[in-house]
Amino acid sequence: MLSAIAETKKCDNDIPIGCVIKLNGKIISKAHNLREDINDITAHAELLAIKEAQKILKTSRLNDCEMYVTLEPCPMCAWAIVQSGIKTLYFGSYNHQYGAMGSVLDLPKLANSKIKVYGGIEEEICNKILEEFWKNIRENNDNKNRT
Numbered sequence: 001m002l003s004a005i006a007e008t009k010k011c012d013n014d015i016p017i018g019c020v021i022k023l024n025g026k027i028i029s030k031a032h033n034l035r036e037d038i039n040d041i042t043a044h045a046e047l048l049a050i051k052e053a054q055k056i057l058k059t060s061r062l063n064d065c066e067m068y069v070t071l072e073p074c075p076m077c078a079w080a081i082v083q084s085g086i087k088t089l090y091f092g093s094y095n096h097q098y099g100a101m102g103s104v105l106d107l108p109k110l111a112n113s114k115i116k117v118y119g120g121i122e123e124e125i126c127n128k129i130l131e132e133f134w135k136n137i138r139e140n141n142d143n144k145n146r147t
Helices: 002-008 045-057 075-084 123-146
Strands: 019-021 026-032 065-071 088-093 117-119
Touching: 002 019, 002 026, 002 065, 002 123, 019 045, 026 045, 045 065, 045 075, 065 075, 065 123, 088 123
Parallel strands: 065 088, 088 117
Antiparallel strands: 019 026, 019 065
16 A cells, blocks of 8 residues: 555655555555646546556456555546456555445445455554645635735
């Protein structure tokens, strides 16, 4: 999870979410949100990491892989994770607004998926990163409104 957390620091204009995919204990792909940087609403960290892993492994199936992501995936990412066959998902912060791996929705259950899901990994650190991001956004918006 610490490698996924390190990925969040690469987010310039985006919600700081980092993701890594491991195979046999080794990181094979990593990514961070790029939605705003490349003007692509699908450029979530999870989807970018999945695409990279599939390219490296030369297959769409990531059956023996584990994913570590700093925020519980949204429905779009959750469905891609289930469809890719990732074996285990570890996430940091619970996403009480859009979480689709158990918080708001449980897409693996709906899909009868065998994926193992573990939430709250390094949750305090992941929560703090997100809280700081949103605090900075609010402060910047307040400063803009004052001028």
